[in-house]
Amino acid sequence: MGKEKQTKKVNEAQNTKQEKKKLGLTTKIFIGLLLGALTGVILHYIVPSGFVKDTVIINGICYVVGNGFLRAMQMLVVPLVFCSLVCGAMAIGDSKKLGKVGVKTILFYLVTTAIAITIALGTAKIINPGIGLDMSALEIAETTIAEKQSFADVLLNIIPKNPIQALAEGNMLPIIVFAILVGIVLAKQGDRCETVGNFFNEFNNVMMDMTMLVMKLAPIGVFCLIAKTFAGIGFSAFVPLLKYMSGVFIALGIQCFVVYMAFLKGFTGLNPFKFIKKFLPVMGFAFSTATSNATIPLSIDTLDKKMGVSKRISSFTIPLGATINMDGTAIMQGVAVIFAAQAFNITLTPADYITVIATATLASIGTAGVPGVGLITLSMVFASVGLPVEAIGMIMGIDRILDMTRTVVNITGDAVCTTIVAHQDKALNKEVFAAQELTL
Numbered sequence: 172m173g174k175e176k177q178t179k180k181v182n183e184a185q186n187t188k189q190e191k192k193k194l195g196l197t198t199k200i201f202i203g204l205l206l207g208a209l210t211g212v213i214l215h216y217i218v219p220s221g222f223v224k225d226t227v228i229i230n231g232i233c234y235v236v237g238n239g240f241l242r243a244m245q246m247l248v249v250p251l252v253f254c255s256l257v258c259g260a261m262a263i264g265d266s267k268k269l270g271k272v273g274v275k276t277i278l279f280y281l282v283t284t285a286i287a288i289t290i291a292l293g294t295a296k297i298i299n300p301g302i303g304l305d306m307s308a309l310e311i312a313e314t315t316i317a318e319k320q321s322f323a324d325v326l327l328n329i330i331p332k333n334p335i336q337a338l339a340e341g342n343m344l345p346i347i348v349f350a351i352l353v354g355i356v357l358a359k360q361g362d363r364c365e366t367v368g369n370f371f372n373e374f375n376n377v378m379m380d381m382t383m384l385v386m387k388l389a390p391i392g393v394f395c396l397i398a399k400t401f402a403g404i405g406f407s408a409f410v411p412l413l414k415y416m417s418g419v420f421i422a423l424g425i426q427c428f429v430v431y432m433a434f435l436k437g438f439t440g441l442n443p444f445k446f447i448k449k450f451l452p453v454m455g456f457a458f459s460t461a462t463s464n465a466t467i468p469l470s471i472d473t474l475d476k477k478m479g480v481s482k483r484i485s486s487f488t489i490p491l492g493a494t495i496n497m498d499g500t501a502i503m504q505g506v507a508v509i510f511a512a513q514a515f516n517i518t519l520t521p522a523d524y525i526t527v528i529a530t531a532t533l534a535s536i537g538t539a540g541v542p543g544v545g546l547i548t549l550s551m552v553f554a555s556v557g558l559p560v561e562a563i564g565m566i567m568g569i570d571r572i573l574d575m576t577r578t579v580v581n582i583t584g585d586a587v588c589t590t591i592v593a594h595q596d597k598a599l600n601k602e603v604f605a606a607q608e609l610t611l
Contacts, residue, residue, distance in 0.1 A: 200452060203390035204397055204459050211401025233399040240392025243385045244465035247378060249341050251468055252490040253350045254375035259487035260354020261368055269355065269487075272592055276488045279588045280496040281532060283434075287426050287498035287580075288531045291505025292524055294422040300415040300506065301513025344494055351487075375486075382468035393459040400571055412569055418506040419573050426498055427580045431587045439594040441604060449477040449604075450586055457582045461575045463493040466582050474589060479603030484593040492585030499577025499584075503570075504531045504552045511553065511562035523556040530555040 218224050260269055331337040331345030338346060357368050432443035447454075453473050457466045470489050474480035508527050512519050519527075530552050550560050593599040 199390040200393055200459070201455050203392075203394035204455055207394040207397030207459075208401050210394070211398040211403075214398065214402040229399055229402050233395040233402070237392055237395035237399055240385075240388055241396065241460060241462070241465065243388070243392075244382075244460070244468075245462070247382050247385065248464045248467060249338055249346065251375070251378040251382065252464075252493075253338065253346055254371055254378055255467075255471065255482075255486035256347060256350035256490055257354040257357070257371045258375050259483060259485075260351045261358045261371070262483035262486075268596075269351070272484065272487065272596060273351075273491075275592050275595070276491060276588060277495070279434075279591065280492060280584070283426075283430065283584055283588075284496065284498050284501050284532045285528060286430055287422075288501040288505045288528045290425050290430070291419075291422040291502040292509060292527065294425070295418045295506040295509035298414055298418040298421070299513060300412075300418045300510040301515075347491055347494060379468065379472070383472070386469065389456065393456070397459055400575075412566060415506065415510045415566060416569060416573065418510070419503055420576065422502045422506060423499055423576055423580050426502060427583050431584055435587050435590065438591040439599070441590070441594075441601070445604070446478070446587075446590070449473070450583065453582060453586070454579045457578045458575045461571070461578050463497075463578055463581050463585075466578075467493055470582060470586055474586060477603070478586075478590060479600030480590055480593045481598035481600075484596060484598045485589050488589040488592055489585050492588060493582075496584050496588070497581055499580035501531045502580070503573055503577055504549050507549055507563070507566060508552060508556065508558065510566070511558045514562060514565070515559055517558060519556060526555050527552060 214224060214229065328342075329344045329348055331342070331349050334345065334349040336342075337349065357364050357371070428443075428447075432446070435441055435443055435446060450473060453466055453469050456469055457463070460466070467489055471482060471485045474485045474489070475482050505527065508519070511517075549563055553560055553562065590599065
């Protein structure tokens with residue numbers, strides 16, 4: 172018996188070692204990200220332009236494979252969000268409890284967005300990104316102007332006139348409202364609608380499994396997306412706008428690693444460094460795809476398996492955050508406002524700054540979590556304080572890198588909020604959070 176126990180322990184130790192040696196999906200995604208950046212830089216600076224480089228590699232293989240992977244992830248977003256929210260609302264059950272979770276989540280998102288835009292304005296005022304700018308060194312692109320909506324219209328558009336149309340068009344706020352209502356009604360019906368409830372639970376499992384299947388292609392998709400980005404943007408494009416970029420990066424860093432981590436430590440007592448380490452794969456994935464929506468499945472799965480956050484909470488708060496919590500976008504808009512005002516010698520009053528904070532916070536609500544949408548909503552912010560919309564064209568060339576970085580901040584804010592809400596709702600398993608990961 173003693174020998175059998177020893178043999179069993181040896182086998183378990185060997186299996187553990189094999190698990191540790193095996194490269195996890197996380198590591199593969201980061202390898203794809205780094206190799207993609209390196210390949211893009213080589214293509215931009217070393218490989219001469221021509222049919223093979225421009226048509227076959229960059230706009231052929233990299234474009235098709237990278238965007239194909241992105242589309243595959245986006246394909247899953249609407250059904251996954253809908254089913255997740257229905258199941259989340261059903262699992263919470265009590266409409267009063269659901270209301271408390273919803274109010275806490277929305278308040279957190281709005282407060283952090285207001286803090287983000289304030290940090291951005293303060294950082295930009297210190298750096299002065301638009302002063303001394305050589306306007307002739309900038310390439311000005313055509314800009315897309317967003318239609319200005321009143322606050323009343325923003326509220327009304329949350330209620331879907333046709334939920335099927337909202338699902339088909341991917342309008343996330345109406346989808347969220349409809350899904351929560353369906354979940355609440357199913358929870359109240361109880362056993363009478365058990366078959367329908369089981370259908371949503373089982374379909375949600377199908378969508379999660381399908382997501383994990385698509386995620387196996389993530390390293391290749393990330394490689395192609397990053398390679399195409401860096402192949403098209405040379406370092407020389409950054410030089411005239413280095414002060415603007417540094418202002419955005421500093422403000423994003425403060426929001427992500429100071430504000431969020433202070434909230435996390437203050438409300439939950441969890442170790443912020445361990446949180447960042449465990450959430451780093453999702454941050455890397457968000458950086459490479461530049462879309463909050465595509466990270467929803469990975470965020471929910473990571474929070475469940477590595478942080479100990481109940482899917483009952485995360486399936487509600489993460490899709491909601493991907494729609495209304497755009498702190499990174501708000502930061503870019505704050506720095507861009509100061510940049511444009513200084514570049515065009517326009518003086519902003521204290522009232523203008525308050526208007527920018529309010530407009531940027533409201534503009535983030537309902538903003539689609541897809542690449543580049545921040546520049547479109549920026550036109551609304553500029554219009555609110557009389558800044559020329561043409562200024563947006565000056566920063567469009569380098570916005571892809573900033574878009575990737577601010578997406579990281581957006582999804583990190585969603586995860587921190589979810590963890591805090593789960594802790595307050597006693598739906599956080601700290602033993603899972605404290606556990607060490609086996610795979611590299």
